[in-house]
Amino acid sequence: MDFIITDKQLKTVKEKVLNGVRLAAEDGLLLYQSNDIIGIGHLADFVRRKRHGQKAFFVYNQHLNYTNICINHCRFCAYSRSNRQPGAFTLSIDDVRKKLLDRIDEPITEIHMVGGINPDLPFTYYLDLLKTIKDIRPHATIKAFTAVEIDHLASISGLPLEDTIFALKDAGLEMTPGGGAEVLSARVHDKLFPRKIGHERWLEVVKKIHAAGITSNATMLYGHIETLEERVDHFICLRSLQDKTGGFSAFIPLAFHSQNTLLPDIPQTTAFDDLKNIAMARLMLDNFDHIKAYWVMIGEKLAQTALSFGADDLDGTIIEEKITHMAGATSSKGLTLQKISSLIKSAGWQPVERDSFYNEI
Ligand code: V47
Ligand code: SF4
Numbered sequence: 001m002d003f004i005i006t007d008k009q010l011k012t013v014k015e016k017v018l019n020g021v022r023l024a025a026e027d028g029l030l031l032y033q034s035n036d037i038i039g040i041g042h043l044a045d046f047v048r049r050k051r052h053g054q055k056a057f058f059v060y061n062q063h064l065n066y067t068n069i070c071i072n073h074c075r076f077c078a079y080s081r082s083n084r085q086p087g088a089f090t091l092s093i094d095d096v097r098k099k100l101l102d103r104i105d106e107p108i109t110e111i112h113m114v115g116g117i118n119p120d121l122p123f124t125y126y127l128d129l130l131k132t133i134k135d136i137r138p139h140a141t142i143k144a145f146t147a148v149e150i151d152h153l154a155s156i157s158g159l160p161l162e163d164t165i166f167a168l169k170d171a172g173l174e175m176t177p178g179g180g181a182e183v184l185s186a187r188v189h190d191k192l193f194p195r196k197i198g199h200e201r202w203l204e205v206v207k208k209i210h211a212a213g214i215t216s217n218a219t220m221l222y223g224h225i226e227t228l229e230e231r232v233d234h235f236i237c238l239r240s241l242q243d244k245t246g247g248f249s250a251f252i253p254l255a256f257h258s259q260n261t262l263l264p265d266i267p268q269t270t271a272f273d274d275l276k277n278i279a280m281a282r283l284m285l286d287n288f289d290h291i292k293a294y295w296v297m298i299g300e301k302l303a304q305t306a307l308s309f310g311a312d313d314l315d316g317t318i319i320e321e322k323i324t325h326m327a328g329a330t331s332s333k334g335l336t337l338q339k340i341s342s343l344i345k346s347a348g349w350q351p352v353e354r355d356s357f358y359n360e361i
Contacts, residue, residue: 003046005039017043017283028232028284037272037279044279044310051289052312056349057358058340061110061143061316062103065323066091066129070116072148074193076182076224078260078327080116090118093128100136103319110316110356111137113144114177114323123157123164127171134172141356142172146180147205147216151197161205165212175356176209178217178252184237185230192225192263203241210247215357218248218288222277223256223269231277235284242287249358250290250313253277255297259328274298275309282310290358295343296321299331304343313354314340 005014013027023031031040067090070080081088091099100111111133126145133142145153145168154164165173182188184199197205209216218238222231242248255269255277282291292313293306303314319334337353344351353361 003039003042005036005042007034007036007039010034010036010039010043014039014043017047022286023284025232025236028235028280029228031280031283032228032231032276037276040276040279040283041309044282045308047282047286048291048310048312054348054350055312055352056307056344056347057290057313057352057354058337058344059110059316059354059356060106060108060337061112062100062106062108062319063321064091064096064099064111064113064133066096066113066115067118067121068116068322069118069120071119072117072193072195074182074196075262076192076221076256076258076327077323078257079323083118083120090121093125093132096129097132097136100133104136108137108140108317109361110141110143112177112318113142114146114149114179117149117152123153123167126153127167130168130171130173141174143175143177143217143356144173145176146178147176147202147209148180148196150176150209151201151205161208162212165209165214169212169214173214175249176206176214176216178219178250179254181219181234181238182221183226183230184234185226188224188226188230199237203237206241206247207245210245215247215249217250217252217292219252219254220277220281221254221256223273224258224263224266231280232284235281239285239287242285246287248288250292251281251285251288252292252294252315253281254294257297257324257327257329261327269298271298271302271305274302275306278306279310295335296324296329296331300335300339300343304347307344307347307349314344316340 069083154161157164189198258266291311293303293311295303341351
């Protein structure tokens, strides 16, 4: 295979990738330090095509944010409010029912639901949320609650973590989204989100989620104070857990948006860095099936380009995105299936609508 790799430093990494040899932390660092974005993209595209050929996936999904009240006050978050602050909200079960019924004629296959850590909501509220969604949309998969929320639910359910997860599963939970890990580093945790669970607990909770037979995604919030070494460590941590559980489905790099956060001076990530993180994920996470280019964060145009840099999934229709838009995202709040499909097709890929578990629809 002839690749255009101009950075001579990447010779060994290239050989490893072509021969299917796992990359070490040092390789990850070399790649991150290189400016050969085309060469890195080529390598990631090689791996992506071996797994998925021409296919590029998307899902018909609806996002629901049940509350923005949160006691964690992460410095990078523009979405959360304390309970008496203007703009604070909590959806009642009836509000959720209404939001679902408003879209009932659409063939939505996934409900993606996350919220803040709201101390006023009892465990029964969460069970009711899940049961209501299942009742209204019995055929949609509920992908809800990050490991941070599940840890909180275990603290209010009066049950051990394992039993809390099984209670949620019985009520309809089928998958969990990737958020909450941010960067798996004690240094970044202490500086940016000290009240939220740390990386060891995050990994422990995810391990239990996988042990209960629930698949999850993983994310990395990049473009703030993290170092390249910390990004590489994040990949290695996720890769090791995946070796043990096999429970991760997709990885999603999340580009930090600083508007309305406590870090307003941090500039927007560059297209160069966005594409590099997609490619790095594809190259380092050799045991993850899917790498998502989340168009909400990086925009439709760059997400489309990311399909040639290792991504095989554009996420979905979403319908109403709040978390990133409150932090200044300028992308649409939702996309139609036709729009996603044409983004994929016009970049030369084969659009494939999928369900939450990547079964083709
Ligand atoms: O954990 C918060 C991030 C995450 C900001 O699993 C921010 O399919 C950028 O987990 N700028 C939640 N990011 C979103 C999430 C997710 C999104 C899409 C798909 C999936 C999936 C999961 O949003 C949080 C945090 O890392 N976030 N604030 C911000 N200002
Ligand atoms: Fe709360 Fe999540 Fe925002 Fe942190 S990122 S403040 S946990 S809503």
